[in-house]
Amino acid sequence: MLNLDEAERERAGQLLTAFFDDYERSIPHRAVVPEVDREALSALLTPFPDEGIGVEGLFHEINETILPNSTTVAHPRFLAYVLGPPNGIGPYAEAIAATINQNCNFWQLSPAASVVERAVVTWLSGLFGYGEQAGGILTEGGSIATLNALTVALHARRPRFRDRGLHKADKPLVVYTSAEAHRCVDKAAAILGIGLDNVRRIATDDQWRMRVDVLEKEIRADREAGREPFCVVATPGTVTSGSIDPVADIADVCERQDLWLHIDGAYGGLFVLSERKREEFRACSRADSIAVDPHKLLFAPLSAGCLLVRDRAGLTDAYAFSSSYLTVAEDPLMIDYMDYGPQLSRGFTALKIWSALRTFGVAAFRDAVDHMLDLAQYMADLIGAEGQLELMAPVSLTAVCFRIKHVEPAAALATLAEEGTALLGPARLGGRDGMRACITNYRTTRDDIEQIVARLTDMAGQAPGD
Numbered sequence: 001m002l003n004l005d006e007a008e009r010e011r012a013g014q015l016l017t018a019f020f021d022d023y024e025r026s027i028p029h030r031a032v033v034p035e036v037d038r039e040a041l042s043a044l045l046t047p048f049p050d051e052g053i054g055v056e057g058l059f060h061e062i063n064e065t066i067l068p069n070s071t072t073v074a075h076p077r078f079l080a081y082v083l084g085p086p087n088g089i090g091p092y093a094e095a096i097a098a099t100i101n102q103n104c105n106f107w108q109l110s111p112a113a114s115v116v117e118r119a120v121v122t123w124l125s126g127l128f129g130y131g132e133q134a135g136g137i138l139t140e141g142g143s144i145a146t147l148n149a150l151t152v153a154l155h156a157r158r159p160r161f162r163d164r165g166l167h168k169a170d171k172p173l174v175v176y177t178s179a180e181a182h183r184c185v186d187k188a189a190a191i192l193g194i195g196l197d198n199v200r201r202i203a204t205d206d207q208w209r210m211r212v213d214v215l216e217k218e219i220r221a222d223r224e225a226g227r228e229p230f231c232v233v234a235t236p237g238t239v240t241s242g243s244i245d246p247v248a249d250i251a252d253v254c255e256r257q258d259l260w261l262h263i264d265g266a267y268g269g270l271f272v273l274s275e276r277k278r279e280e281f282r283a284c285s286r287a288d289s290i291a292v293d294p295h296k297l298l299f300a301p302l303s304a305g306c307l308l309v310r311d312r313a314g315l316t317d318a319y320a321f322s323s324s325y326l327t328v329a330e331d332p333l334m335i336d337y338m339d340y341g342p343q344l345s346r347g348f349t350a351l352k353i354w355s356a357l358r359t360f361g362v363a364a365f366r367d368a369v370d371h372m373l374d375l376a377q378y379m380a381d382l383i384g385a386e387g388q389l390e391l392m393a394p395v396s397l398t399a400v401c402f403r404i405k406h407v408e409p410a411a412a413l414a415t416l417a418e419e420g421t422a423l424l425g426p427a428r429l430g431g432r433d434g435m436r437a438c439i440t441n442y443r444t445t446r447d448d449i450e451q452i453v454a455r456l457t458d459m460a461g462q463a464p465g466d
């Protein structure tokens with residue numbers, strides 16, 4: 001039998017509740033990076049038993065082997081990459097989604113889930129000023145949202161793409177993005193057959209933002225060479241420094257040149273929630289598509305990305321295929337998400353986002369975003385006040401890139417992680433290596449930032465000097 005009997009259910013419930021509670025309480029005291037027990041992990045590779053170990057045995061293994069060898073992403077001084085802790089209700093919503101196991105492909109299999117996803121997507125698209133025609137779909141993350149966006153852009157550019165593929169006789173299509181853009185743009189171009197040779201990495205200005213004059217020059221050069229410019233990916237919130245590309249100027253170029261404008265908002269997009277940043281994101285409403293990542297700034301447990309498109313017809317043009325084995329009666333309240341993306345079977349990702357927005361309310365997320373913006377500025381101020389520490393880029397959002405003079409960044413990062421002070425990430429800007437704290441963590445406090453900067457100052461003090 002693959003279900004649990006009543007006694008097992010009761011025990012599993014107790015163990016799960018205890019796990020959630022103990023974990024929450026333990027977060028500040030856990031090692032940010034675990035000391036990996038290779039022997040215990042190797043033992044996980046042994047064949048699965050014929051006779052199961054039962055509920056009690058499973059929780060024992062999770063507590064003894066999985067947990068101690070897991071990174072404490074929720075630790076308040078985990079500030080590496082663009083990754084944060086799950087919000088408090090996320091794990092519960094995930095458990096419920098697994099229990100009802102809705103298949104979010106066509107609405108008869110998941111009526112409430114279809115409407116919940118629609119509610120989440122509509123809210124997200126409203127944040128960017130998208131109108132009635134807009135649509136979107138939740139994805140596995142920002143990279144997939146951008147891949148799906150470029151797929152839609154490709155179908156829009158080449159209406160017969162579905163039947164003909166990328167035909168050799170057509171001019172090569174060219175995608176433009178900044179030198180600071182995330183590799184997901186390259187990946188999408190490679191997967192779609194556009195080819196990395198046809199991705200132009202546009203130079204950035206002294207604040208790491210795409211240079212619009214260079215963009216226009218490159219577009220002209222490609223047209224003259226017989227290629228076909230078709231899409232620009234702008235990044236309001238680049239992955240390293242959080243720089244914000246000049247979206248309004250890029251949108252003007254796209255309009256003049258008839259190019260698809262995609263916004264990679266995986267990191268930065270949801271800063272639109274902050275009153276202070278809203279103006280900088282206003283021009284995103286002019287984009288054809290936007291990728292955002294609820295698993296970053298909405299703290300949904302991994303994974304949850306979202307693709308938004310200004311005109312949802314583009315999604316169905318790219319993705320809707322009718323199949324005799326999927327009988328679907330149309331209903332204006334419902335959306336069949338299989339027509340909006342490449343997947344057929346899909347989980348109920350929307351539940352964890354919807355649950356958090358219902359439980360905490362939107363203001364709590366606005367406050368969390370503002371809190372992180374404040375902390376990043378605070379960290380930048382502390383670093384700026386230390387002669388031996390050097391900021392590598394202005395702090396536009398929550399990424400703080402810096403160097404310790406005369407200290408090798410990789411060594412400093414390793415020391416901070418090993419001694420348990422913090423996990424920060426590497427930063428490479430303009431060919432120079434440095435370190436990066438990306439505050440994507442609602443648990444981080446000013447005290448955490450002070451501890452980190454104090455330790456960086458110590459390290460600077462021990463460095464050889466000029």
Ligand SMILES: Cc1ncc(COP(=O)(O)O)c(C=O)c1O
Binds near residue numbers: 293
């Ligand atoms: C600007 C940007 N784009 C795309 C991504 C990739 O998003 P995901 O990891 O959700 O695929 C990231 C991740 O940090 C990012 O910062």
